[in-house]
Amino acid sequence: MRELTFEDVTVRFGSRRHGTVAVDGVNLVVPAGQVVGLVGESGSGKSTLARAAVGLAPLTAGRILLDGRPVQALKTRPLQMIFQDPYSALDPRMSIGASVAEPMPRGVDRRAEVGRLLELVGLAADRAGARPDELSGGQRQRVALARALAGRPEVIVADEITSALDVSIQGTVLNVVRELQRRMRLTMLFISHNLAVVRYVSDIVAVMRQGRIVECGPVEQVLLDPRHEYTRELLEAVPRPGAPLGN
């Protein structure tokens, strides 16, 4: 159980003069054992912030801390990330068991652990030999989740993990994520542009716009009583069957 903290994090792509500032001085705390949902329009910098946390995007300024210690300084990052696209998330040449075993620390019984993790995400342990192309999108995302858990992470970053999935499969993945997060008390940064999904999964919501966090607070509070204009706009825009669209 760890607390993930972003301190004045800035990420700039390209040169100082011609680049884009994808993340602009973000301060955000993901409390230990809780889920922070990050919402915002596309291009607002959500993914970049997530990738910065796991070291896939360079920090231009600021620090990312785990329990107060900079993650860059840690020898192994107890952070794992799950990606948006289930079709590119797994090596097509590796059995799913091998994929799941990859991030495991040395000296564990890989076979048993792979089986345990697959069972954990709702897949039969004997599917370990299967190749990704034998699995549906939802099953692949669950394997990706198992792989993330194999690294014994204390923090998981999930970037739009259900947006490439069909609605009928989305529910299965969300159930597994929610259930595991609660059971293992994982710290989680959950990114989605779907407010209903974020509402279902998160304890805290952060709203991002143009590289900045414009509002952050407990889910019920932010969604029922939004303070920022943009949050209200977002909530307005959530489709509600039967509700008038307005002009």
Next chain:
Amino acid sequence: MAAPLGNVPDDLTPASPDKSPDASTPTSLNTPDPLDTVAPLDTVAPLNKPALLNAPASPDAPPRARAGRRWTGALHSPLGITAAVLLLAVVVLAIVAPLIWQDRADAVNSTAILQGPSSAHLVGTDLLGRDIFARVLVATRLSVGLALLATAIGVTAGLLLGTAPVLLASSTGHWIGRWVSRWISAFINIAVAFPSLLLALFFAVIFGVGARGAVLAIGFATAPGFARLTQTMAAGISSRDFIAAARVAGIGRLRILVRHVLPNIAEPLVVSATMALGSALLSFASLSFLGLGVQAPSYDWGRLLGEGLAQIYVHPAGALAAGVAVVLAAMAFNLSGEAVARAIGVRTPHTSKQTRNKRTRTNERTRTTPGLDRLPAEHPDTEDTNQPLLAVDNLRVAFPTAAGEVTPVRGVSLTMRPGEAIGIVGESGSGKSLTALAIAQLIERPGHAQADRLEFLGTDLRDDARSRGGEQLRAGGGLSASERRRMLGTSLAMVFQDPMTSLNPTHRVGRQLAEVVREHQRADRRTAWRRAVDRLAAVRIPDAERRAKQLPHEFSGGMRQRAMIGMGVMANPKLIIADEPTTALDVTVQRQVLQLLANIRAAEDVGLLFISHDVTVVGQVCDRVLVMYAGRVVEDLPTGALLHDARHPYTRALVAAVPDMTTDRDAPLAVIPGRPPDPHDLPAGCPYATRCPLATEQCRREDPPLAWYGGGRRVACWHADLAPAAVPDNRATAVPDNRTTELDHGSTAVPDDEPAASLGGER
């Protein structure tokens, strides 16, 4: 008579068939075109083999196509067998020939100089009376060996250069790494463009004339092309998320390269290397022939060819033997490469294009229906007396595939009144988009649509006997093909998911809009442009005058989508078909687009056929919803009933699976177990039976028809009245919708004589 080797080739070329200009240069690997245009891995064809891309790609084919089987699969074609036999012969010869025939090949016999073919000497003897056939056989080892060596050098150098960027470049990495990899790329680009024969000659001069120089020359001439191929494919793999996942897991770059990148590009690389071997063999023969390769007293095919050619007028067979050997061996390698390339074909379905839309389409296009089972024709909407805007009855869309005809849409019927908004929802692959395309007459060959009735504004849209389902052409009724196209062009508008693919990136947005009316209404340029600007303003593009002059990429995603809709309403359409128009957009932009569609509909009384996988969006925009499953409409109900009063178990499950802003956060979401039925093997009964909690023996035996249900609702389920109790909805604050529940109990007589249908209306 022994002419100096260097002088022979040109005037004697016709005598040696293999010495065509192509064969004499090691170009096949380095031909720039295929390398420059190398596609991302999914479509990567080994060099020079575009034909590979046409291999039947069947993403839904049994997934267990494992590497081994694919490689051995090469043996199932005549090409593959030929290649395998040749290859085996070459390899066996290279190993055994020197052991068996060495003495014979070296035996000088001054009594038998320059003899023609005889039983003792199959293709005669050379200047020293040595048996040429034996010499050709013995030379196999050296020729193939040197070619192998050269290829090995080329492949190794190519691999090192090509994978260097993967090892060095990194988003967080050091600038030196990025700098070095950029220089390597630049170097490869230049080297690839360099004519390879020139490169070979250049190296021959540097390393000296002789076998060693030639090996290095050919090796290094091979390298850039190979490096480029490796680099392109490695870059394609490196951008995949599983590489990022491995990096997050702390796996080192070298391990990532070895474990993830190389295995995924190995197959095409091996194939290319095999073909490169063939080219190296030819190149080597050319160099030796020119006197730049193997030097006496050793001999390879190139030298034998040269020696033979000097005596070609005395006895041609001697000259030809070495030539034939070179051709056969080169063919063995090239054909093997090609056969394997064909066999592995376009690879397993890890396509990188992962837009929903794309997947939907591929799935839809490959669904199979063994024995196309037609729905019984449905009853036209008897309540509707005025002419419908759109009437579709028993629409089927089929595609021929290798495995027989596939029918992804199996009997869809719907009727739309003018100004009505109908939504179509369903999982990926359920046939939503194809239904829309078929209505708009946009199904491309070899696919074809059939319908018992397909009328838009009272006009029969079906264009030939084939699409009329074999029915006789009705007298009159139809318009000519061009009139029909014009009618569709002005009265029907189509909006797709990704506006970037539907707008031409090289033309100004305004001009693309203007074209619509210029084409269909013969408006002059000025009028058309004014209308385009007006329509852009109507779809709320700010500063429309200026924006009309911009190119599509200067628009944001939402603006592009609005421009597409603007294009749709250029010519006062009566029907807009929108296929997932907001799936690529975020909520705020989505709302704007939905509002725009609603406003247009209200202002101009336009019908809307709105396709989406999102029940909440459909619920907000449409009056009526059609739920599709496995190519059929399984429920047709008013939007108000969708959330809480749907009667098909599938509809209910679909609604419950989607969280909305009222979903109970403490309960798990409802899930739909299993998957849609295997399109290759649709069950005899209800296609939903394997996933349905209410399925009975009857369901598995008989396919329920889409039957009237009361209040203008239709449902295809034997146990529709049990569904609400069996599949609870997930809404914490379920607001009972009186409007629709009332309707359900007012039982409209079911004009259907299906006694088996147990319908809610009959309770």
